Amino acid sequence: xxxxxFPSFLIGLREGLEAGLIVSILVATLVRAGAxxxxxxxxxxxxxxxxxxxxxxxVLTFTAASLSATAQEAxxxxxxxxxxxxxxxxxxxxxxxxxxxxxxxxxxxxxxxAMGSGVLILTSFLAVGREGLETALFLWTTARAAGESAxxxxxxxxxxxxxxxxxxxxxxxxxxxxxSRFFTYTGAVLIVIAAGVLGYGLRDLQEGxxxxxxxxxALDLSGSVDAGSWYSTLLQGVLNITPTMTWLQVTGYLGYLxxxxxxxxxxxxxxxxxxxxxxxxxxxxxxxxxxxxxDAEPRTPMPAAAEPQPGSADRAAEQPASDGGTESSTEVxxxxxxxxxxxxxxxxxxxxxxxxxxPPGAGAEPSAExxxxxxxxxxxxxxxxxxxxxxxxxxxxxxxxxxxxxxVVAGLVVALGRPKPAGGQTVAVSETECGKGFSAPxxxxxTFQMRNTGSKTSEVYLIDxxxxxxxxxxxxLAPGTTRDLVAxxxxxxxxxxxxxxxxxxxxxxxxTVSGSGSxxxxxxxxxxxxxxxxxxxxxxxxEQGLATLVxxxxxxxxxxxxxxxAKARTDWLTAHxxxxxxxxxxGTFEDFDQKINGRADGLAGGVADPDFAGFHRVEYGLWHxxxxxxxxxxxxxxxxxxxxxxxxxxxxxxDPGDLPLRAHEILENTLQFELTADTDEGSGTNLATAxxxxxxxxxxxxxxxxxxxxRAPALLPTVDADIARLQKLLDAEHQGAGWTPVExxxxxxxxxxxxxxxxxxxxxxxxxxxxxxxxxA
Numbered sequence: 201x202x203x204x205x206f207p208s209f210l211i212g213l214r215e216g217l218e219a220g221l222i223v224s225i226l227v228a229t230l231v232r233a234g235a236x237x238x239x240x241x242x243x244x245x246x247x248x249x250x251x252x253x254x255x256x257x258x259v260l261t262f263t264a265a266s267l268s269a270t271a272q273e274a275x276x277x278x279x280x281x282x283x284x285x286x287x288x289x290x291x292x293x294x295x296x297x298x299x300x301x302x303x304x305x306x307x308x309x310x311x312x313x314a315m316g317s318g319v320l321i322l323t324s325f326l327a328v329g330r331e332g333l334e335t336a337l338f339l340w341t342t343a344r345a346a347g348e349s350a351x352x353x354x355x356x357x358x359x360x361x362x363x364x365x366x367x368x369x370x371x372x373x374x375x376x377x378x379x380s381r382f383f384t385y386t387g388a389v390l391i392v393i394a395a396g397v398l399g400y401g402l403r404d405l406q407e408g409x410x411x412x413x414x415x416x417x418a419l420d421l422s423g424s425v426d427a428g429s430w431y432s433t434l435l436q437g438v439l440n441i442t443p444t445m446t447w448l449q450v451t452g453y454l455g456y457l458x459x460x461x462x463x464x465x466x467x468x469x470x471x472x473x474x475x476x477x478x479x480x481x482x483x484x485x486x487x488x489x490x491x492x493x494x495d496a497e498p499r500t501p502m503p504a505a506a507e508p509q510p511g512s513a514d515r516a517a518e519q520p521a522s523d524g525g526t527e528s529s530t531e532v533x534x535x536x537x538x539x540x541x542x543x544x545x546x547x548x549x550x551x552x553x554x555x556x557x558x559p560p561g562a563g564a565e566p567s568a569e570x571x572x573x574x575x576x577x578x579x580x581x582x583x584x585x586x587x588x589x590x591x592x593x594x595x596x597x598x599x600x601x602x603x604x605x606x607x608v609v610a611g612l613v614v615a616l617g618r619p620k621p622a623g624g625q626t627v628a629v630s631e632t633e634c635g636k637g638f639s640a641p642x643x644x645x646x647t648f649q650m651r652n653t654g655s656k657t658s659e660v661y662l663i664d665x666x667x668x669x670x671x672x673x674x675x676x677l678a679p680g681t682t683r684d685l686v687a688x689x690x691x692x693x694x695x696x697x698x699x700x701x702x703x704x705x706x707x708x709x710x711x712t713v714s715g716s717g718s719x720x721x722x723x724x725x726x727x728x729x730x731x732x733x734x735x736x737x738x739x740x741x742x743e744q745g746l747a748t749l750v751x752x753x754x755x756x757x758x759x760x761x762x763x764x765x766a767k768a769r770t771d772w773l774t775a776h777x778x779x780x781x782x783x784x785x786x787g788t789f790e791d792f793d794q795k796i797n798g799r800a801d802g803l804a805g806g807v808a809d810p811d812f813a814g815f816h817r818v819e820y821g822l823w824h825x826x827x828x829x830x831x832x833x834x835x836x837x838x839x840x841x842x843x844x845x846x847x848x849x850x851x852x853x854x855d856p857g858d859l860p861l862r863a864h865e866i867l868e869n870t871l872q873f874e875l876t877a878d879t880d881e882g883s884g885t886n887l888a889t890a891x892x893x894x895x896x897x898x899x900x901x902x903x904x905x906x907x908x909x910x911r912a913p914a915l916l917p918t919v920d921a922d923i924a925r926l927q928k929l930l931d932a933e934h935q936g937a938g939w940t941p942v943e944x945x946x947x948x949x950x951x952x953x954x955x956x957x958x959x960x961x962x963x964x965x966x967x968x969x970x971x972x973x974x975x976x977a
Contacts, residue, residue: 205355207393211287211338212359214386218290219249219331220367226324227371245324252325253332255607260340274408276341280401283341284394286334288460291387292467341397384468391460396440399453403446411448415917418450419443420925627696629677630654634698635708643690643713650674651682656700659975661725662687665695665710669722670974689713699975724911725974731856734903738859741899742782746846749778753839756818760835763828770937772822773885776815779842780892781899783866790852795841799879807881814838816881823882860971863900864964866893871957875950877942884941890953891930897964898923904971911970915963922960929953 759768
């Protein structure tokens with residue numbers, strides 16, 4: 201969480217400080233102009249900017265959530281690239297515009313004072329709104345890259361709170377910050393973070409099908425770097441550097457970093473202060489902290505109702521502080537030493553403390569015309585009635601409106617832009633009325649109400665009639681019941697296929713949907729007949745393995761009978777690995793598996809329990825100094841169980857649907873039992889067993905490859921790469937005839953094995969669904 205929080209913390213701190221400094225200048229300018237009554241208008245504009253930023257974030261979140269997986273990748277990648285562009289522009293803009301920022305804001309506020317409250321609200325809204333939108337966009341992209349929102353939101357919240365505290369300290373003159381160095385250093389760090397966001401965005405665009413090169417990897421360190429380790433997590437969370445990156449990611453990352461960082465550093469150097477200029481223009485520097493003469497006349501507050509004269513704020517800004525030359529509240533150096541920003545922020549604290557300002561022309565003698573008042577001015581007309589002032593609106597109306605309007609607009613955008621299920625179609629499911637009520641829907645996300653009007657429990661599928669590919673399904677729909685089927689449809693042909701229990705499949709008439717866009721990805725169904733040939737091939741593999749296993753266990757039995765316990769340890773491992781490589785057949789071995797490979801877990805007597813049998817019972821005896829006499833009965837029972845399995849296997853019922861399931865479940869057991877050493881009874885050979893499990897998984901995928909290639913062509917290359925990485929890690933722990941015990945693995949090696957195995961399991965997880973036997977076939 202905290203590694204994902206740092207980038208958001210930095211962007212919250214920097215953007216928050218920029219927005220806070222702008223607000224501080226606005227407030228100080230109003231205070232200096234004697235217009236404290238106009239401060240609520242500034243805060244109203246700030247509130248409107250915050251509401252806009254939050255509404256923008258909500259639109260991004262809820263709009264993206266309604267897209268398909270591929271569209272989400274493309275949408276997220278595009279916004280990541282836009283966020284990088286905004287952050288880059290922000291970094292360079294702050295460096296370039298710092299000198300004139302204060303003067304520009306004061307000039308706008310001076311004009312707004314003369315034009316009315318609406319203009320002042322708009323001024324503060326525009327000044328802060330840009331920072332808020334940038335923050336919302338960058339926060340959304342970092343949260344998406346992290347895969348969770350708690351860390352990024354926490355980091356951004358801490359950064360914003362800290363920025364608010366810093367701005368308050370600067371305004372009250374209790375802090376000194378070298379703003380030049382702050383924005384320079386944070387700008388450099390943000391450029392590095394933005395390079396990672398760009399790389400992540402390019403990867404999203406590749407996975408979304410917008411850019412090519414999805415499988416063109418420039419580096420693949422997943423075999424040597426554990427993706428779940430603390431250092432890998434830190435690099436991914438902060439810099440978006442992953443163990444596996446494509447050529448486009450690496451090129452974009454390094455290219456952006458080289459070009460942008462070079463321009464940024466060059467700009468910092470060229471904007472360094474010129475000593476010669478400082479010597480020839482001493483007044484500019486002196487104006488920052490010039491003390492006020494002791495005999496200066498006291499300032500007179502400007503009446504709040506008085507209209508400020510043009511340039512009054514600027515002239516007031518040139519007045520020296522009244523604190524006898526106290527140093528600036530922000531320590532300014534480098535290119536900002538003579539800037540308007542430095543001068544203005546020097547006076548922020550003093551203006552807040554004084555709350556007064558010299559009126560326009562203070563200290564000058566009034567002219568005769570100005571000194572002579574017009575006697576007619578202010579004299580009431582004897583015949584006129586007092587004019588009634590305009591009715592004032594309640595003070596809460598504008599603040600509530602500026603918050604409500606962005607929220608309402610965001611709600612409308614989400615509500616209107618988000619595809620909604622169309623629940624208007626009720627489709628009949630039965631042997632005689634399959635698909636009744638189905639008409640061509642509009643393209644997009646649709647909800648169909650499937651009602652079983654027949655007398656049998658049925659399954660119903662939304663299919664492509666030309667290929668039988670399935671877009672959605674409802675299983676076990678009981679008579680008289682209704683259930684929703686949600687599917688995203690695009691241009692194409694659709695039909696319903698109803699399969700009553702014990703009956704024949706019935707297909708409805710097809711309808712054609714017009715339109716474009718990305719719909720749900722259809723799955724070509726698999727029938728028992730499709731799995732017949734892979735099952736036949738795998739049965740042959742198991743039968744050959746069992747024949748070998750019978751010979752190996754008889755050899756092990758002979759070793760123990762002859763008291764050759766050292767040889768028995770070697771032959772035990774050979775036989776055990778043969779059995780471990782037959783993992784896909786575990787589900788069909790019935791009671792034989794407990795007799796051949798049972799564990800002591802759950803037995804009342806543990807390893808001494810009479811029911812503890814099989815390879816692990818013999819392992820315990822061989823590695824715990826039991827005699828040949830003590831091992832004779834267990835090893836004989838093991839050999840007899842293997843021989844019994846070989847005889848019974850041809851007649852056992854092997855469910856074809858087990859093949860796709862075992863492709864995932866073998867390595868699930870490996871991760872649970874072998875890589876934790878849970879099944880180790882003294883031999884320390886769990887990694888050898890894991891290697892045998894991997895061989896069984898590879899054999900399974902070999903017989904299933906033809907079916908997977910046509911249904912998920914991109915899956916197998918990814919799985920093959922995962923298997924190669926895991927094999928490499930296991931080989932590294934195999935020295936001659938020995939294997940490193942799991943307990944003796946160093947933390948890094950163990951994390952790598954767990955991480956790569958977990959990734960392989962994740963990549964294998966679609967296999968059972970892709971090859972599920974569906975009656976629609």
